[in-house]
Amino acid sequence: MPKITTDFSGTETTAVMVSRLRAISSYWFGSTATAAVTTWGALRSLMNGASTPAMTVAATELGASFLIKRSWLNDPDQVIPATIFAGRQGIWLDPSDFGSMFQDVAGAVPVTAVGQSVALIRDKSGRGNHATQATASRRPVLTRRPKTGQRNILPRNQWDAVPIGVLAADYRDRGQYLGGPLPASGIAAELVGKGVTDGISWVDIRYSGTNTAGSPQFRNIGSDLAQKVPVGATRVSYSHWVQVVGGSLSSGVSTYQFLNGRDASLAPVLGAGALFTPTATWQRYSAADLAVPANMAEATAYGMYVRFSAGATFDVTLRIGGGQVEYGSTVTALQNAASIYDLTEPGVQDCYGLMFDGVDDVLQTGNIAWGTDEVTVTAGLRKLSDAARGMVAELGPLANQRNFQLNAPSSGLNDYGFLSSGSATAVSTTAVAAPNTSVVTGQAKITTDTLILRRNAAQTGTSAADQGAGSAYDTNPLYIGMRAGTSLPFSGILFGLTAVNALLGGPQLAMMEHATNANTGGF
Amino acid sequence: MPRVTIACPAALRADANQLARCIGLGPDDDQTYGAAAWRDAAGNAYAVASALVGEGFVSVATASLGAPAWGCDLAAARRAQGCIRLGGAADPTALVAVLSDAPDAALAELGVTLPPGDADL
Structure with missing residues (x-):
């Protein structure tokens, strides 16, 4: 996309400035929409009404805001360091920039794909505060999520790696699962093809034989879950694409059904509308708005079952793919999960982040001579656990010694927290349970006992407690x-981290939060 | 790549770090097992490591050991190798490894948790 720029000498009249800005805005909004723009107010209305992302600006800030906003949308790599870090200490880590990440500390082996460990991520602020991890097991992993957020909680719904041939035993791959034959039941399962249709990965499975067991037999086509049950989740919806490509399914012989948890004896539990009969048409079937079962949090395979009646003889080939399990009462657009690190949705922007495992992953910069008692730190986060306090970022090895820290969650759990210390500590938290995606900002100044916590570009709390x-x-x-x-290991995804040794306000704070959100999708 | 999560009893940490250095990617892998901050139900202390590993990790970890280019204490590494056990609950006498993409599921199988977090300091 070409840049359109304009220069100002500082002596232009308002009419001239408006005219030039209008010329730029014509590029963004179309000449028809801007034809009537001849005043500051009209131009401001145009920006505030049609801008993406929305950013309300005051009349006095109009020119600067316009230029900053439109420039960073066009080229944030140039504008953010120039406007936020000029003359200041700080750091800017951007996992959406593959050129800034490496699989070794020396920076010789670049990160090229999702699922690779990151040993070095270079600071883009221009201050040289690169973050590294020398120990292989402690490196975060590059991860991808759709900007609209994660809905599909299956860790994998792709069949490209499945081996074609007789399924002699249970098949497992990164949480994906196919139930193999029971030796005594007379049921054979063979994978006879695989491919992709309309972006949906599928596998053809032929089931044949006579169920010699004295009871119905089930074959699971499902998966483990990729995340815990969100707090307050009461409904869950299942969906899957299915086509009969050979033979037939018929009532009393073989049926297809969704599983909604298991009972105490590990038998599948159906919900209303969960039983259906696929046809020769490739289409999506769903069982929506089922109650979340009590054992949903267990690491048990969930998904779809083919059921063969006792004594039935059958020979049917099913094409299955596009599995999705999501919390809520409605079935939504399919999200493709290649692994727990790689979730995408057709037509939706990808957001890239570093997944910290909540066990031992950590990055560290060299010493940063902070130089002031002020900080603004913004992080794009997906918090995956509230089981224990998690440290997103902390300046220094210990608290309460002239440091600041961003928590997800804090010791209170089920929240985000920001703390700042001189010789005493102030804290502000905002209650949000995991899993949650947010842009979280903390601001503080020790000598004025200022502490502000923001989430998704809105202030959520302050503290005037003495910071000593x-x-x-x-x-x-x-x-x-x-x-x-x-x-205090953090369990979650870091989509971006920016920190600067100043209390940012107005357009610069908005720029920092919106730029972070552009690769987070928190708001 | 699969993920492995390993609970290392506090007493085995030095040997286990030599094993990690031996089969790892570089000399800094002898920092794999840090503070023994995790506890099982009986209160035993463990250092826990979780990492992406190659498909042949189990074979590599249980095969005959040789010194890497950056060197290691082979005797210590072999002692640790003799303590490896796959799956199940953490054991104060064993290096228990759980293969699972989800670290929280692995921690649940190991039965280890972090003690209540520090106060907000």
Whole structure:
């Protein structure tokens, strides 16, 4: 996309400035929409009404906001360092920039794909505060999520890696599952083809034989779950694409049904509308708005079952694909899960982040001479667990020593938290249970006992608690993902991290939050 | 790549770090097992590591060991190798490894948790 720019000498009349800005806005909005724009007010209305993302600006900030906003949308790599980090200390980590990440600390082996571990992510602020991890097991993993968020909780619904041939035993691949034959039941299962139709990965499975068992037999086509049950989730919906490509399914012989958990004896539990008969047409079937079963959180395979009646003889080939399990009462557009690190949705922007495992993953910068008692830190996050306090980012190895820290969650759990310390600590938290995707910002100034917490570009809390003495945060490394690399592991995805040694306000704060959100999808 | 999560008893940490250095990617892998901050139901302390590993990890981890280019304490690594056990609950006498893409599921199988977090400091 070509850039359109304009220069100002500072002596232009309002009419001239409006005219030039209108010329730029014509590029963005179309000449018809801007033809009547001849005043600041009209131009401001145009921007506030049609801009993406929305950013309300005051008349006094109009020119600067317009230029910053439109410029960073066009080229944030140039504008953000120039406007936020000019003359300031800080860091900007951007996992959407593959050129900034490497699989080794030396920076010789670039990160080229989702699922690779990241040993080095370079600071894009221009301050040289690169973050590294020398120990292989402690590196976060590059991860992809649709900007509209994760709905499909299956860890994998792709069949490209399945081996063609007789299914002699249970097939498992990254959480994906196919139930193999029971030796005594007379049922054979053979994978006879695989492919992709309309972006949906499928596999053809031929079931044949006579069920010699004295009871119905089930073949599971499903998966483990990729995440825990969200707090408050009461409904769940299942969907799957199915086609009969050979033979037939018929009542009393063989049926196809959705599983909604298992009972105490591990038998599948059906919900209303969960039983159906696929046809020769490739189409999506669903069982929506079922009650979340009590055992949903167990690491048990969920999904779809083919049921063969006792004594029945059958020979049917099913094409199955596009499995989706989602919380809520409605079935939504299919999201494709290649692994827990790689979830995409057709037509939706990808967001790239670093997945920290909640066990031992951590990155660390060199010493940062912070130089001031002020901070603004913004992180794009998907918090995956509230089981224990998690440290997203902390300046220095210990709290309460002129440091700041961003928590997901804090010690109160089920929240986000921001803390700042001189010789005493102030804290603000905002209640949000995992799993959750948000852009979280903390701002603080020690000497004025200022502390602000923001989520998704809106202030959620402040604290005027005494932060004690301290004219500047201590010179220390910034730890990302754990406290000092030893405790409080963060479980979740970091889509971006920006920190600067100043209390940002107005357009710069908005730019930082909106730029982070562009690769997060929090709001 | 599969993920493996390993619970290392506090007493085995030094040997286990030599094993990690031996079969790992570089000398810094001897920092794989850090603080023994995790606890099982009986209160036993473990260092837990979780990482993506190659498809042949189990074979590599249980095969005959040789010193890597960056060196290691082979005797210690072999002692740790003799303590490897696949799957199940954490054991104060064993290096228990769980293969699971989801670290939280692996931690649940190991039966280890972190003690209540620090106060907000």
